[in-house]
Ligand code: SF4
């Protein structure tokens with residue numbers, strides 16, 4: 087079975103956030119509930135300050151702490167493909183997985199809106215505009231077909247009281263022909279199986295394939311261009327690798343030590 | 348100084364009425380707000396702070412409950428006869444505080460009812476939370492069994508099991524945090540031990556408060572209770588306060604000294620007046636009061652020290668649970684500096700609900716049951 091993984095070339099990433107938008111559209115996310123985010127930050131101080139950015143999905147870690155801590159096995163590692171998924175039928179909303187994930191990629195959406203509403207700035211709380219129907223926590227008219235809802239794998243709009251996160255577009259990737267080394271959006275036969283963020287990335291900074299297959303493009307890129315993983319010291323071993331050749335952005339390693347005043 | 352002489356019945360009735368009012372008002376506000384807004388009624392967010400005041404309250408009461416049981420176990424499990432007169436009272440107080448804590452957790456969870464079967468049925472033995480729930484269930488049942496035996500001393504097996512369960516819950520409550528390598532402020536093998544020490548210290552504080560609430564003052568205490576309150580108990584209390592204060596000091600110094608990414612939160616914590624209230628007024632002052640031989644037997648000072656310690660431990664739990672999340676997991680525009688958090692009104696009302704439930708159960712139990720009964724039978 088494949089062990090799906092992603093390579094993100096930071097030298098190619100322009101920070102355009104098309105991935106974020108594509109993910110939100112594909113998976114019907116709430117405003118601000120960015121399963122796939124691009125984090126912007128500055129390093130250094132004036133006049134040598136630099137604006138940097140860092141694209142960040144869920145890393146579908148090899149040894150995920152979120153899976154170890156979940157008391158109900160709602161968060162689990164799918165042996166068929168290595169996805170880390172959430173079974174919304176089992177999640178009790180304890181948020182321990184959110185505490186344990188070193189990357190801050192998980193969301194509990196029954197809280198004050200991140201965007202809109204009384205605390206999230208201008209615009210309404212979109213959940214009030216399209217209220218849930220008892221099954222979904224909110225119910226936009228443009229949502230994906232009901233048939234694609236798959237609570238066991240955390241696909242669709244979540245019910246109330248559970249945690250959600252990036253699924254590596256499980257609903258697409260899991261249907262790829264067995265033995266496929268790379269899911270390349272340029273291959274017409276495969277493009278429907280490519281995760282939305284990968285397929286959309288305008289500068290083609292993202293690659294998706296089987297990390298266990300030595301012939302896959304992702305395996306070769308990681309080997310040839312020295313792919314690195316974020317916060318590898320936590321032992322989670324992400325299945326998302328970054329290439330940072332040195333020209334521009336780099337994988338953030340340490341937090342700023344100068345306190346903001 | 349004189350010992351307290353206030354009428355126990357009057358004081359207990361006041362607490363009973365106040366806690367009933369607190370429970371009704373607190374619970375009503377929480378339920379209405381949760382019903383209307385869902386968990387948006389809490390000031391927790393996915394972009395920063397996921398565990399807020401309800402988890403602080405929950406852990407505070409559960410850990411205190413284990414401390415109370417361990418005090419009862421001095422008598423019931425280890426046969427330290429000095430503690431016989433408060434054993435049953437501590438067990439009942441342990442049950443009251445346990446339920447006070449559990450109510451806060453249940454109203455914090457996204458799916459409280461599902462947790463009752465999803466945790467035992469899925470057997471995720473990797474998760475500290477799974478073991479904590481397992482031990483808490485066993486602990487609750489054992490408490491009930493021990494209390495159901497009335498005045499008679501539990502058998503050896505039950506006494507050992509109760510001790511093991513209380514110890515397990517305290518250590519596991521610490522492990523839930525201490526095992527999180529990605530949250531350096533909370534990480535480490537000493538964290539479960541700190542929870543255990545704080546549980547015992549809090550248990551002693553609650554035992555003092557519960558005892559004075561029951562008898563009013565030393566003048567109306569039976570001989571055995573009076574002997575304990577002027578003998579071993581304040582000394583053990585002083586020792587446990589000293590250990591707790593030392594643990595707080597050692598964690599603070601390590602936190603301030605170390606440049607490990609994530610420990611910079613200690614600078615923020617120490618800069619807050621709450622921290623100093625916690626350490627100096629809540630631990631050092633009661634320690635001094637309980638260390639001075641001429642003072643530690645005084646009822647008023649004992650109650651003062653117990654109240655200060657009880658509040659200090661709550662602040663300490665708050666600093667630990669919240670502080671561990673104040674440093675963003677890694678830098679990004681969404682969390683550029685320390686994360687801001689202040690409990691919402693609903694969260695405070697949930698804390699009031701927990702406190703009121705524990706107080707109500709205790710005072711009602713003290714009226715109905717003979718909590719002062721000495722355990723009968725052999726060890
Ligand atoms: S990135 Fe976080 S949520 Fe995703 S698998 Fe790793 S630990 Fe789990």
Ligand code: SF4
Nearest residue numbers: 156177178180181183
């Ligand atoms: S919130 Fe849900 S998925 Fe996360 S640890 Fe709790 S039960 Fe598991």
